[in-house]
Amino acid sequence: MIALAPTAVAIECDQCGRYHRYPPGAAGDLNCPQCGHAHGSLQASWTAREDCSICGCRHLYRRKDFNQLVGLAIIAVGAILAVAISYWYLLAFSLLDLVLYRQVRDVAVCHRCGAEFRGAAGTAELPLFEHHTAEIYQSADSVAGQP
Numbered sequence: 001m002i003a004l005a006p007t008a009v010a011i012e013c014d015q016c017g018r019y020h021r022y023p024p025g026a027a028g029d030l031n032c033p034q035c036g037h038a039h040g041s042l043q044a045s046w047t048a049r050e051d052c053s054i055c056g057c058r059h060l061y062r063r064k065d066f067n068q069l070v071g072l073a074i075i076a077v078g079a080i081l082a083v084a085i086s087y088w089y090l091l092a093f094s095l096l097d098l099v100l101y102r103q104v105r106d107v108a109v110c111h112r113c114g115a116e117f118r119g120a121a122g123t124a125e126l127p128l129f130e131h132h133t134a135e136i137y138q139s140a141d142s143v144a145g146q147p
């Protein structure tokens, strides 16, 4: 067995809008550090194969835990150097971007509450982000009383 790092959750509070990353291994009740709003609880043994620990939603997806702005910035710097010095820079920076992208781990995200789970077992088995499923949850949110 490979010892996995404990799962770290990040949630945007739907009451005050504060985005907070809880430290890895933070289990039990998760409350917003700003307004005290109870998000839900996380079990230490939770895996991405289960329902969302925060809202109970079945649909989680995975995406790269990669700040896209960083990727764009790398390409932009490469493009500037390419124009100023040599086009080889653009190629080199594109490769760097690709290498960085491959290094980045997946993060499990809940379709409904948007909670992010880093380092949870089973993340790699989740489907990638799907617009169709996202739309179902967005329209369910706008219709009051729908599950």
Ligand SMILES: [Zn+2]
Binding pocket: 013, 014, 015, 016, 017, 018, 032, 033, 034, 035, 036, 037
């Ligand atoms: Zn809050």
Ligand SMILES: [Zn+2]
Binding pocket: 052, 053, 054, 055, 056, 057, 110, 111, 112, 113, 114, 115
């Ligand atoms: Zn959720």
